[in-house]
Amino acid sequence: MSSVIELVSRLRHDDQAAVSRAISLVENAAPGFEQLLVAIHHRLGQAHRVGVTGPPGAGKSTLTAALATIWRAEGWTVAVVAVDPTSPLTGGALLGDRIRMEGVTLDPGVFIRSMATRGALGGLAVTTREVCDVLDAAGFDRIVIETVGVGQSELEVVSVADTVVLVMTPESGDGIQTLKSGLIEVADLFVVNKADRPGAERLLKELEFALHLGRRSAEAEGEWSPPVLLASASAGEGVAELGAAIARHSGWLRSTGRLAIRRGRRLAAQTLEVVERAIRQWGWDTGLAQHTLSERRADVEAGRLTPYDVAAEVRRRLEGKQ
Amino acid sequence: MSSVIELVSRLRHDDQAAVSRAISLVENAAPGFEQLLVAIHHRLGQAHRVGVTGPPGAGKSTLTAALATIWRAEGWTVAVVAVDPTSPLTGGALLGDRIRMEGVTLDPGVFIRSMATRGALGGLAVTTREVCDVLDAAGFDRIVIETVGVGQSELEVVSVADTVVLVMTPESGDGIQTLKSGLIEVADLFVVNKADRPGAERLLKELEFALHLGRRSAEAEGEWSPPVLLASASAGEGVAELGAAIARHSGWLRSTGRLAIRRGRRLAAQTLEVVERAIRQWGWDTGLAQHTLSERRADVEAGRLTPYDVAAEVRRRLEGKQ
Numbered sequence: 300m301s302s303v304i305e306l307v308s309r310l311r312h313d314d315q316a317a318v319s320r321a322i323s324l325v326e327n328a329a330p331g332f333e334q335l336l337v338a339i340h341h342r343l344g345q346a347h348r349v350g351v352t353g354p355p356g357a358g359k360s361t362l363t364a365a366l367a368t369i370w371r372a373e374g375w376t377v378a379v380v381a382v383d384p385t386s387p388l389t390g391g392a393l394l395g396d397r398i399r400m401e402g403v404t405l406d407p408g409v410f411i412r413s414m415a416t417r418g419a420l421g422g423l424a425v426t427t428r429e430v431c432d433v434l435d436a437a438g439f440d441r442i443v444i445e446t447v448g449v450g451q452s453e454l455e456v457v458s459v460a461d462t463v464v465l466v467m468t469p470e471s472g473d474g475i476q477t478l479k480s481g482l483i484e485v486a487d488l489f490v491v492n493k494a495d496r497p498g499a500e501r502l503l504k505e506l507e508f509a510l511h512l513g514r515r516s517a518e519a520e521g522e523w524s525p526p527v528l529l530a531s532a533s534a535g536e537g538v539a540e541l542g543a544a545i546a547r548h549s550g551w552l553r554s555t556g557r558l559a560i561r562r563g564r565r566l567a568a569q570t571l572e573v574v575e576r577a578i579r580q581w582g583w584d585t586g587l588a589q590h591t592l593s594e595r596r597a598d599v600e601a602g603r604l605t606p607y608d609v610a611a612e613v614r615r616r617l618e619g620k621q
Numbered sequence: 622m623s624s625v626i627e628l629v630s631r632l633r634h635d636d637q638a639a640v641s642r643a644i645s646l647v648e649n650a651a652p653g654f655e656q657l658l659v660a661i662h663h664r665l666g667q668a669h670r671v672g673v674t675g676p677p678g679a680g681k682s683t684l685t686a687a688l689a690t691i692w693r694a695e696g697w698t699v700a701v702v703a704v705d706p707t708s709p710l711t712g713g714a715l716l717g718d719r720i721r722m723e724g725v726t727l728d729p730g731v732f733i734r735s736m737a738t739r740g741a742l743g744g745l746a747v748t749t750r751e752v753c754d755v756l757d758a759a760g761f762d763r764i765v766i767e768t769v770g771v772g773q774s775e776l777e778v779v780s781v782a783d784t785v786v787l788v789m790t791p792e793s794g795d796g797i798q799t800l801k802s803g804l805i806e807v808a809d810l811f812v813v814n815k816a817d818r819p820g821a822e823r824l825l826k827e828l829e830f831a832l833h834l835g836r837r838s839a840e841a842e843g844e845w846s847p848p849v850l851l852a853s854a855s856a857g858e859g860v861a862e863l864g865a866a867i868a869r870h871s872g873w874l875r876s877t878g879r880l881a882i883r884r885g886r887r888l889a890a891q892t893l894e895v896v897e898r899a900i901r902q903w904g905w906d907t908g909l910a911q912h913t914l915s916e917r918r919a920d921v922e923a924g925r926l927t928p929y930d931v932a933a934e935v936r937r938r939l940e941g942k943q
Contacts, residue, residue: 333929340924341924354676355676452774470792563922566928567918567922569928570914570921570928570931570932572928573929573931574931575904577936578900578901578904579904581936581940583900588896588897591896592896599892600889605659606891606892606894606895607655607658607895610892610895610896610898610899611655611899613900614902617903618903
């Protein structure tokens with residue numbers, strides 16, 4: 300445990316080895332990870348966390364790399380968490396992303412980490428937030444959480460951010476269809492990337508129309524009105540505007556008190572999730588569940604017992620311990 | 622509870638009211654849902670379950686409706702579970718899907734159900750599989766599980782199927798990028814929909830190349846080699862071929878014994894998930910977690926305690942009950 304204390308004291312953005320070790324500890328829920336998270340708790344809240352999501356091929360990595368370059372020029376340190384909740388077999392694709400981000404990876408003020416783990420304990424969103432907490436405590440000014448795809452898990456993952464950016468391309472299909480995925484409620488900024496391709500203007504108009512419909516009443520009450528930006532990240536176009544829009548959103552969050560509200564809600568959600576994880580962990584640690592599963596495996600396989608019978612037995616055994 | 626027994630006895634595909642009630646019971650984890658699942662357990666395994674996933678706007682609903690029409694003509698009963706794990710605010714989009722499926726909804730041999738719930742207890746994949754179990758027990762011959770988007774949750778959802786179909790369009794972005802999402806390992810069939818649009822041939826070739834690279838050695842060992850099909854679902858083109866490919870995959874699964882292996886693995890995974898859900902449920906039912914959360918809320922909000930301190934306290938209290 301003393302090594303955890305030492306790790307906490309070394310946790311600074313310019314000690315990338317310590318940052319990496321702390322992230323691995325948290326990612327693997329290795330012994331001492333909760334102690335580390337407790338020890339860094341008072342250091343949280345300095346970083347601005349930006350979630351970047353959108354369909355595969357929308358250019359999220361390129362956009363993230365371009366944003367990182369801009370932020371570095373402004374003097375901010377930047378951490379990127381690329382969340383790929385898929386199997387190790389897709390490692391090649393992630394490597395592709397890393398290569399695309401090469402321009403910024405040689406800069407010691409930029410830290411890039413891929414999370415390919417499914418997060419055995421607690422969901423991926425919980426683990427992602429804890430990794431961001433480590434980076435926040437390490438003093439990174441900007442943290443980007445980038446997802447590989449767009450779906451429910453990805454929505455949950457980017458929901459741990461202060462500002463959520465949805466990246467689309469003219470090719471990513473009918474704009475209104477894309478909005479099906481619940482994104483319109485989660486995204487604070489919309490980017491139509493690869494805007495030199497046909498259909499960009501149409502997607503922009505569709506998005507603006509859909510947002511206008513959805514938010515009109517909200518806007519009247521001083522709500523944030525999500526802008527839709529055109530960009531061509533690989534050519535560096537529209538990236539400065541995106542950076543400015545993120546800064547504007549960050550300012551709005553602070554000036555209206557929304558940042559505190561959002562973070563308060565997040566802390567409450569986090570507490571619930573961490574408690575839930577503790578319950579599960581405790582249940583498995585009793586050994587009763589594993590024991591029952593071993594004893595009943597053959598019966599389940601042979602169809603003599605159902606999974607629900609086994610679950611009921613585990614429950615009875617847990618109750619019996621009271 | 623007697624109503625559950627009655628419900629089980631009424632559970633047949635031609636009693637859609639009973640099917641609906643049973644699904645609601647399971648979806649809401651309402652009292653008696655486990656009893657129902659135990660009672661139908663011996664009736665499972667008759668239906669062929671087909672997962673249909675792909676990015677929003679790929680035409681999954683249109684393709685599913687076209688497949689349903691073909692299957693109906695062959696005399697099979699069909700159930701469709703449309704999984705939209707997003708908020709009620711996106712209900713409009715689901716309604717759009719329902720309208721698109723109108724052609725088949727008047728047919729009593731077709732049952733369509735949208736699952737918009739996030740599945741408070743257990744994950745969405747668990748609940749989806751349980752809903753499919755109800756439909757299977759009710760005697761539907763074909764069950765389609767259709768997702769709204771494509772991402773980690775959606776992958777898990779379609780993984781409960783016997784055959785997984787990935788639908789893409791020439792617009793859904795660079796084919797290789799799409800394969801990032803772990804889909805190449807999960808999908809048994811690939812459909813390039815809207816194949817009349819430019820880029821369809823290129824996407825087909827890219828997919829075939831990627832599959833060839835990934836599966837060459839596997840193929841030599843008698844593995845399934847996932848075909849890539851062209852379709853234009855709205856014009857009805859390529860749908861018969863997809864139906865035939867699904868039948869071929871189903872035959873392959875049976876003749877090689879893979880179906881039993883897949884379903885055995887799924888049963889083991891299901892048992893683990895159901896036990897995990899029971900542990901969590903039991904933990905919350907003790908009231909200790911809720912009690913601790915209430916007592917410590919103000920301390921967490923004020924920063925005097927971290928979520929991990931609260932979790933540790935819950936754990937100590939659970940242990941104290943032993």
